[in-house]
Amino acid sequence: MTNGNGNGHGPRASPGSSDPSTRERTNEDRDYQFRALVEAVEEYAIFRLDPEGTVVSWNTGAERIKGYSAAEIVGRHFSTFYTDDDRAAGVPERNLAAAVDNGSVEDEGWRVRADGSRFWANVTITAIRGDDGDLEGFAKVTRDMTDRKRAEEEHQLHVSVSHSLAEAASLEEGLLAVLEEVCQWTDWEVGQAWLPTDDGVAKKLPISYVQSDDFAPFVDESSVFAFEPxxxxPGRxxxxxxxxxxxxxxxxSEEIYPRTALAAEMxxxxxxxxxxxxDGDVAVILEFYMTxxxxxxxxxxxxxxxATADLGGLVSRRQAEDELDRERQLLGEMMEAAPVGISVxxxxxxxxxxxxxxxxLHGRPANAEQPDADSRTYYDEEGSLVPFEERPFALVRETGEPLYDWTAQIEHPDGQRKWLSVDAAPIETDDGELDRVVLIEEDLSELGERYRAIxxxxxxxxVTIDETSTIRSVNPAVEDVFGYGRGDLIGxxxxxxxxxxYREKHHAAISRYLETGDQTLDWEYLELPGLRADGTEIPLAVSFSEIRYRGERYFTGVLRDISERKAYQRRIEESNERLEQFAYAASHDLQEPLRMVSSYLQLIERRYGDDLDADGQEFLDYAVDGAERMRDMIDGLLEYSRxxxxxxxxxxxxxxxxxxxxRDDLQVKIREHDAEITAESLPRVEGDSDQLRQVFQNLLDNAVEYSGDEPPRVRIEAERSGDEWVLSVSDEGVGIESGDVDRIFEVFQSLHTPEEGGGTGIGLALVKRIVERHGGEIRVDSEPSEGTTFSFTLPAADDGER
Structure with missing residues (x-):
């Protein structure tokens, strides 16, 4: 109730008031506020005990944490929350005694909820005394710390297991370490390991851990079992x-668990x-039990x-060691089969x-003494001996980095020299120290022959050019494409x-790239005209890449004559243009006879309508409706062709x-169907506004028209994808059968009859053509009775803003 002041409290006594009734009301107010505060706290169980430990109050937090309602727990002894072991050890009584002696006591341990489950609790018990110092009871605050406790134990378990596995000298030692650590850090009391065999059964390994020797017979007798999948x-x-x-x-039953009798006995x-x-396969099975x-x-x-995941790594390492031995053998076989020289x-x-x-390659018999790093002599282009510190082995040893495409000459014992391409790579120890260097040498004279053949x-x-844009090499195809001989162009x-x-632009682009590294064109693909020897131009598809050889920069281009493709494209464009002209002409020419048909039908209806019977009137209605639909189809075809x-x-x-x-154009239809159309902020795109209006009008009109029995709900969204926007129009209507999805964009293809509200079959075909004119694509995702989503792409405006 509220008093006249409307503040929910009675008249307040002044701080100096000595009126007992006023003090009593003040104390009651404070007690009420304290109880309300305690009741509102849900993160802590806060309740009171009488001097003997009986629960006398209970808050919402206590009910949430411990699972008892106030009616179920008030009047019971607080030792109800302790485990059997703690009660047997007298922990509840000791805690009360400590609170009496010290004023309060804090404790952590496992506690039991109403449903029998356990949680890790942080508990503070505070003795409550009256003004005369007599014990009136206890205040008990409990907080559920299970997540923290388990997280600490999980972390410690993971650390212990990782440490044990790191020190394990064998797989068996690692398995035993995991079994022991898991049992010691969790409630499991028995742990043993099983191994899948080649014949597809699980057999016990001679590795186990028991917290008590009482379980040793269970482990020993389990050894006689073998489990099918x-x-x-283990088999499951x-x-x-x-x-x-x-x-x-x-x-x-023993059919499910064959050791039922043994487990009951133990x-x-x-x-x-x-x-x-x-590697995704079961390598070992660990089995744990508790009492x-x-x-x-x-x-x-x-x-x-x-905890056992790290054990998988140990198993994988053991398997990897076996695999490494096999790979060493295979590597030796591959080295001998390789077409290049390999030295370690x-x-x-x-x-x-x-x-x-x-x-x-070095001109030595296979059984002769092979050249070490000092005796591998190389010569440069001028025939001078390359100093040792500039040779591949020395460079790799000095820098610690691999070396690629290093070229020089070597001299055979008979005095013959040949060019080699050398790759060199370091192999380091686990400490990052150089252990070995691998040299791969290839005869460039043989490589050159293969290159020329290709x-x-x-x-x-x-064609390959240098930094001055001078042609250094070109293949024979240049004669067929440009009419020049190779010798005419080299240099x-x-x-x-x-x-x-195009010539000045080319020189400027090359100079800019050499100075700044900026590419003004797409080197991967571009189309440019080329000039033949006879002065005629040809269309080319061009790609370029940069290469470095012997310290110099070169550019290699691939030039493809696309004359035939361009001619084909022109034929297609001309054909399309003729088809458009035909469609326009045909549509336009059909208008006049159709207007005549419509006029005469209207004349018949006005002059003879009263003389027609019901069938005659129905036939006339059909004719008029057909003429109107034909006019709509012709209008749609005209739009499509334009x-x-x-x-x-x-x-x-x-x-x-x-x-x-x-929305304005469709407002009548939207009201009639009680439609709801929602849209997020739409972007700015490059487009034809009138045609894009047709796209949205057709899609929204369809979404409203085919909404089913429920009021239409339509959603329009936009998402940026590179240099395009993806627009989607989604509804919750009747949907489209999967077999009809491919034909809805075809001209004159309507999925609904006129009686069902079907249109001319031009709308979606027109939408598709407009989207394609904008360089985009359109697709439909739909399920019958689940709605439909039309998604289409449009080019983003330059600023890319919404």
Missing amino acids: GEGI VLDAAESVWFPDVTAV GVKAGLGVPVLA ERREMDDRLVEVVSA LSADGDVQRMNERAAV MEAINDVI EPLTRLMPEE VETRGDPLEPVELDAVLADV
Whole structure:
């Protein structure tokens, strides 16, 4: 109730008032406010005990944390919340005694909820005394710290397991370490390991951990079992490759768990099987047991699985070691089969391994003493000896970096010299120290022959120029494409193959790139005209790339004659233009006879309508309706044929304004259907505003028309994708059958009859053509009765803003 002041409280006494009734009301107010505060706290269980430890008050937080309602717990002793072990050890009584002696006591430990589940609690018990100092009871504050406790234990378990695995000298030692750590950090009391065999069963490994020798017989007798996939815990893990939990293995039949009798005799109940995966396959199965029945604990399964994940790494390492041995053998076979010379040198330059091809390149028999780093002599272009510190081995040893395409000459014992291309790479120890250097040597004279064969077989012109744009090499295809012989162009400027107006631009672009690295054109693909020897121009598709060879920069271009493709494109464009002209002419010429038909039908209806019987009137209505639909189809065909020829130039268009106009045009239909059209802020695009208005009008009109029985709900969205915007119009209507999706964009294809509200079949075909005129694409995603989404792309305006 409120008093006259409306503040919810009675008249207040002044601070100095000595009126007992006033003080009593003030104390009651404070007590009420305190109780309201305690009741509102949900993160803490806050309640009172009498001097004997009986619960006398209970707040919302206590009910949430402990699971008891006030009616269920008030009047019961607070030791109800402690575990059996803690009650047997007298922990509740000791805590009360400590609170009496010290004023308060803080404790952490496992507590039990009403449903029997446990949680880790931080508890503070404070003794409450009266003005005379007599004990009136206790205030108890409990906070659920289970997440923190488990996180700490999980972290410690992971650290312990990782440390143990790091020190494990063998797979068996690593398995035992994991079993021991998991059991010691969790509630599991028995741990053992099973191994999938080649015949597809799981057999026990001689590795196990027990917290008490009482469980040793269970481990020993488990050794006689072998589990098929799907049988027992190991077999089920093997079959599913995922963890398996049994709340109580003694409560299931031996067909499901063959060790039921043994488990009952040994006193084990809850069981867990966890796979150890190596490269996705079950490599080992770990099995754990405890003596209490427990429903599946997802958190505990996750903890154990995470702890065993590192074990998978140990298994993988063991498998990797075996694989490494096989790879060493394969590497030796590959080295001998390689078409290049391969040498492996120590950090001191001594030859550790060298294949036969390397020996041949250096002109030495395979069984002769092979050249170490000091005796591998190389000569430069002028025939001078390359100093040792400039040779591949020395450069790699000095820099620690690989070296590619280093070229020089070598001299055979008979005095013959040949050019080699050398790649060199360091191999380092785990400490980052140089261990070995691998040299790969290739005979450039042989490579040159293969290169020439390829170049002569290619129909495209491949030309290489230097930094001055001088042609250094060109393949024979230049004669067919440009009419020049190869000898006519070597040493000539590349601009000889360009029309006059492109030559200065080319020189400026090359100079800018050499100075700044900026490419003014797309080097991967561009179309440019070329100039033939006879002075005629040809269209070319051109791509360029930069290469570096012997310290010099070169540019290689691939020039493809696309004359045939361009001619084909012109034929297609001409054909399309003729088709457009035909469609326009046909549509236009059909208008006159159709107007005559419509006029005479109207004349018949006015003059003879009263004389027609019901059938005659119906036939006349059909004729009139057919003529109107024909007129709509002709109008649509005219619009369709004019998309390319009558469209305005593309320019920045605000789609928000386009949509607003379309809403105005459709406002009557929107009201009649109680339609709701929502749209986020739409972007600015490059387009023809009139044609884009047709796109939105057709899509929105369809979305409203085919909404089904419910009021139409239409959503328009936009998303940026590179230099395009993706627009989508979504509805919740009748949807489209999957078999009809491919034909809805075809001319005169309507999925609905006139009686069902179907149109001319031109609308979506017109939409598709307009989108394609804008360089975009359109698609439809739909499910019957689930609605439809039309998505189409439009080019973004230069500023890219919405």
